Amino acid sequence: SYSVLTSPPPPSHTERGGDSVGKKKKMVGNKSINELTMEDLIEAGLNLEEAKTLFKAVSDIVGLCGGHPPEVWREVVARRLLRPDQPYSLHQLIYYSIYSAWDSTLRGPPLYWFPSPYESRHTNLGRIMETHGPRLLGKPYKDPISSFSLFQKFSAHNPEVSAPNTCFIITWANG
Structure with a gap:
C-alpha cells in the first residue's frame, strides 16, 4: 500500500x-x-x-x-x-x-491515512469489527470503515458487552 x-x-x-x-x-x-x-x-x-x-x-x-x-x-x-x-x-x-x-x-486529531476497504478489514481493529460487528450491531453493520462510528458508540455505551481491548482501541483511535 x-x-x-x-x-x-x-x-x-x-x-x-x-x-x-x-x-x-x-x-x-x-x-x-x-x-x-x-x-x-x-x-x-x-x-x-x-x-x-x-x-x-x-x-x-x-x-x-x-x-x-x-x-x-x-x-x-x-x-x-x-x-x-x-x-x-x-x-x-x-x-x-x-x-x-x-x-x-x-x-480529534486530523486524518492522514485513509485505508482501503481491504486494508481496513486487515487492521487489528478491522478484524475485531469483522468478528464482532455483525453479532453486536446486527443489520446496520456494513464494514470497518462505514460502521466505525456505530461500533465506537456501541462500545462506549455497552462496555460490559464489548471486549476490554476493543474499548481501549476505539477510545485510543479517536484521541
Missing part, C-alpha cells in the same frame, strides 16, 4: 496550546491551503515546473472538495501528488496547510 506519511505528525508539531485543559488546540501552519503559493512549494524543494503542476492540482482539489480538510487530504493522497522522493518538508507544508484551521479539541 502507498502511504504519503509513514507516521502521524508528532503532536509537538501539530498542536498549539499544550495539553492544558481548556486550551484550544489547532494545527500549526502559517498559511491555509488557499494562501499557499508556488513560491512556498519551490522553497519546500520543488523546481518551477513541479511547483506549477502541484499548485494547479492542489487548487483543483480544494475547489472540488470545497476546502473540507479531510477530503482535500484524501484526494491529495489518492492522486499520489506527494511522492517519497520529494522532500518531507513539502509533505509537511501541504499537510499542515490543509489542516491549518483544524481544531483538534473539537474534531
Whole structure:
C-alpha cells in the first residue's frame, strides 16, 4: 500500500496550546491551503515546473472538495501528488496547510491515512469489527470503515458487552 506519511505528525508539531485543559488546540501552519503559493512549494524543494503542476492540482482539489480538510487530504493522497522522493518538508507544508484551521479539541486529531476497504478489514481493529460487528450491531453493520462510528458508540455505551481491548482501541483511535 502507498502511504504519503509513514507516521502521524508528532503532536509537538501539530498542536498549539499544550495539553492544558481548556486550551484550544489547532494545527500549526502559517498559511491555509488557499494562501499557499508556488513560491512556498519551490522553497519546500520543488523546481518551477513541479511547483506549477502541484499548485494547479492542489487548487483543483480544494475547489472540488470545497476546502473540507479531510477530503482535500484524501484526494491529495489518492492522486499520489506527494511522492517519497520529494522532500518531507513539502509533505509537511501541504499537510499542515490543509489542516491549518483544524481544531483538534473539537474534531480529534486530523486524518492522514485513509485505508482501503481491504486494508481496513486487515487492521487489528478491522478484524475485531469483522468478528464482532455483525453479532453486536446486527443489520446496520456494513464494514470497518462505514460502521466505525456505530461500533465506537456501541462500545462506549455497552462496555460490559464489548471486549476490554476493543474499548481501549476505539477510545485510543479517536484521541
